[in-house]
Amino acid sequence: MEPREQNIEYDERMMRLAIAEARSSEEAGEVPVGAIVVGPDGETILGRGQNRVLRDSDPTAHAEIVALREAGRALSNYRLLTPDGGACTLYVTLEPCAMCASAILHARIARLVYAADDPKAGACGSVLSVMNHPQLNHRSEVRTGVLSEECSRMLSGFFAARRKKRGSSPPLDPHPIDAEDALTGGSDDDEEEMVREG
Numbered sequence: 001m002e003p004r005e006q007n008i009e010y011d012e013r014m015m016r017l018a019i020a021e022a023r024s025s026e027e028a029g030e031v032p033v034g035a036i037v038v039g040p041d042g043e044t045i046l047g048r049g050q051n052r053v054l055r056d057s058d059p060t061a062h063a064e065i066v067a068l069r070e071a072g073r074a075l076s077n078y079r080l081l082t083p084d085g086g087a088c089t090l091y092v093t094l095e096p097c098a099m100c101a102s103a104i105l106h107a108r109i110a111r112l113v114y115a116a117d118d119p120k121a122g123a124c125g126s127v128l129s130v131m132n133h134p135q136l137n138h139r140s141e142v143r144t145g146v147l148s149e150e151c152s153r154m155l156s157g158f159f160a161a162r163r164k165k166r167g168s169s170p171p172l173d174p175h176p177i178d179a180e181d182a183l184t185g186g187s188d189d190d191e192e193e194m195v196r197e198g
């Protein structure tokens with residue numbers, strides 16, 4: 001482990017790039033989640049991803065998946081490894097779900113850094129423990145809580161604004177996914193009822 005990879009200022013700098021992706025997805029009307037893949041040199045951004053499930057009508061278009069795909073193309077390798085075996089780090093603004101955690105393992109990501117916990121769908125210990133499951137081979141170093149308050153505020157702010165825009169006033173829930181459930185539940189004519197977090 002190189003010293004800079006354990007440096008909180010470095011992790012925050014990289015997380016800000018993921019936050020920029022999340023902001024961009026928010027501007028497009030998507031739930032704000034962003035991710036980046038950083039190469040083994042610790043500087044090269046190999047992939048950027050933002051939640052695109054609505055725009056692409058794609059249930060797999062979570063920020064992490066989008067970033068992993070771009071990085072795989074950049075490296076011409078479905079394992080995100082360089083020819084000399086160097087591995088990548090993934091930064092994401094929200095705890096990965098089971099699908100994304102599994103993709104992170106398939107990609108052989110050496111290090112996962114995420115901001116906010118997701119107590120409804122997180123697969124890094126909150127709900128499931130796909131990352132570093134004892135019966136799965138690949139191990140990744142995981143760091144949590146980097147700029148978590150900022151990322152949580154971004155999510156809760158998004159849902160609060162959307163509720164306000166709709167003129168409804170469901171109880172404010174501290175967890176964004178719950179807030180979304182409150183937002184989207186019970187209205188059959190709501191085209192976004194089927195929308196899930198990215």
Ligand SMILES: [Zn+2]
Nearest residue numbers: 062096097100
């Ligand atoms: Zn996911």
